[in-house]
Amino acid sequence: MPFEPRAKVTFYNPHMVAALPSFPEAARAVYDYAAQLLAHAPRLERVPLQAATGRILARPIRADRDMPAFSRSTRDGFAVRAREASAGEWLHVRGSIRAGQAPAGPLPAVSAWEIMTGAAVPEGADAVAMLEHVESAHGENEASRIRLAHRRKLNGGENVVSAGAEAHAGEELVAAGSCLGCSQIAAAATCGYDKVDVFARPRVAILTTGDELVPVGETPGPSQIRNSNALMLAALVNQSGGDAWVLPVVRDESKAIASALQSAMQADMLLISGGVSAGKFDLVEPVLSQLGARFHFTGVRMQPGKPLVFGEIDRGGVVVPLFGLPGNPISSAATYLLFASAVLRGLAGVQQPAPHFAAAQLSREARGKPNLTRFIPSAVTSDPLSGELAQVAPVPWQGSGDLAAFARANCFIVVPEGTDRLAENDVARILPI
């Protein structure tokens, strides 16, 4: 077959690079798209709270009663009237209350009530003097007295959280669309949610294309490689809260690709790896077009990941978002993390589906390009005790197929388009892997 330049080639003509959207333009389009997916209202599931970590809340968690439900001592010590205590008077200890006991009181004048952290403050008391801040005296008949240590003062309300000060009954504590981490789990538990309603995990089809690919368990021939992208993308999809569905590798042949795509469209979202570049066996885009797919963009001014395709396809009235990810694994991972993960989180019901960028200080410079946003595979380390910022440096790599280098990376340094270089010691934005 003779070489025939395809119409598409001009698209990747470097003189035409400005015709592709910039990374911020493409990202804005994808994040807006992802945010409006919430309207789709994914299916709900009710799961036990202990199995809900990392799931996306479908109905808000609300306070079932005032928080705290009673005025609570935050210290071990003595419930008192702040005014009496601050006057330095000796106060008679009238009783003792521990966490879990019914509220005590009322507190007689010139008196104190021994109290433990978490216990209900007796009626009449308005503050708690910390155990460490009082002197005590023992009477003959085991009665005891306390007073504030020399020169100490106590304010009304000190070491007490009033009933309802944290939240009122019925108040929303965790919004629908939140990812349930330890603190949301704790809030749900304290409000009596032993089960929570979460969104079902979207099913994400992963279709890898390429004549060069053999399964991981097989020995590749000369010029062949193992299909690492499918398992890498499955790991990423599962980490983003999706349910990865890995289809068999499909050859670089239009009919095979069309048939595989028709299976894959049954999923909630479609990731296609490879076949989207400028080569003449990059057949994914033409086949998708034949199947009626619409494209939002078919390239982005970024490196790696320039040939990224973002579109959608209809399955009997249901819109299935799709990404054609470049076949090189680092390009695939970067474009997944920057774009596809946001759409997946949108489908999963996440309220803020865009990826989270972090910051770190460069321990080595990072070079940019005039017409591309760069995402440089890098390693970030933090000395937990130095007090210094996390340090990040690019890992030496041989291009976006270099899995040996990628295995040493844990983030990408972002070098915005037009930035010549980020210097050593600059604080840069990083995308965690």
Added chain:
Amino acid sequence: MPFEPRAKVTFYNPHMVAALPSFPEAARAVYDYAAQLLAHAPRLERVPLQAATGRILARPIRADRDMPAFSRSTRDGFAVRAREASAGEWLHVRGSIRAGQAPAGPLPAVSAWEIMTGAAVPEGADAVAMLEHVESAHGENEASRIRLAHRRKLNGGENVVSAGAEAHAGEELVAAGSCLGCSQIAAAATCGYDKVDVFARPRVAILTTGDELVPVGETPGPSQIRNSNALMLAALVNQSGGDAWVLPVVRDESKAIASALQSAMQADMLLISGGVSAGKFDLVEPVLSQLGARFHFTGVRMQPGKPLVFGEIDRGGVVVPLFGLPGNPISSAATYLLFASAVLRGLAGVQQPAPHFAAAQLSREARGKPNLTRFIPSAVTSDPLSGELAQVAPVPWQGSGDLAAFARANCFIVVPEGTDRLAENDVARILPI
């Protein structure tokens, strides 16, 4: 029972606060302890690669052949001799090779070989001219010629990754003790590991104490609260790679605590929530002492979390690390993340078990204390497109029992001991939740 100051009270005397280790001292002790746990060699498990995400690698991943195994084109274009191409000569296209095909060649003089990304560079060629950088001409009989576009040059090696340039056969790509993320999964896949050896997850007993606690599914009486800590800690343990074992709540009574501890000691690690403060019903520490536990420290100059206890106990020759975490949920979560998680990761075989700190820019000031390192529950947000650093601000809170506030937090701002304040716009260290 009359109030009797206990010997321990002096320990928490504010005048004695300097006798407690500082946060950096305590953290150093714990991180060193965690790092030496690797010597314990946890049990191995062999798991399918697709189920290995987040697990800790027990045996290194090594390259099974040179990477790449053949000189690989990184572009769609034409394999050429760089010298000939740079001279601007028309080169005869002698054939075409796509990814997965057996290596072609040798390349005749003044010739080019059409090549796709990922394909083996033919013998005799030393560079690949990108498709976008060449002009083509079609002969009458379908033969075609190409040359580099006007003024373009090509260097030897350009757009080619030589065999073995990424790694040599046998080279270690992922070290034992690494957590398997997407890039390590990809490296393992490309080297043919369809199963990997990982460390077994340590079993972590979670024992919550307190007369005030009722199970999450029950309605608390006045002055009672639901046991949110057990599920919160279970979520944290599972996230850190442990296998959480939640024991029933134990009352504030020495015999009950001793009996529960004897069950809990069967685990690989022990988390006890509550009962470690200065109150007279804080019985955990005395009971642990009776059972022969040794303590590394029983308090830290930090807020929240000052009453943290770190120790260990013997179970027939096996040393079981233990933490007594303060009962207030924010204190419990902070001390877990800062200390206990490191020991758990050490037990799990993680090579660098200390927690990872990140950086963010303060959008509101954060106040410090002279004698304590503060960890302030805060919310970090990043606008993925602004190009600005992640912004962080403390969440308003009513103290370390405020779960409503904690549910809005996703990190702690670290204010080192002796720092009066971190100002707005300062870049601070944060501990992600």
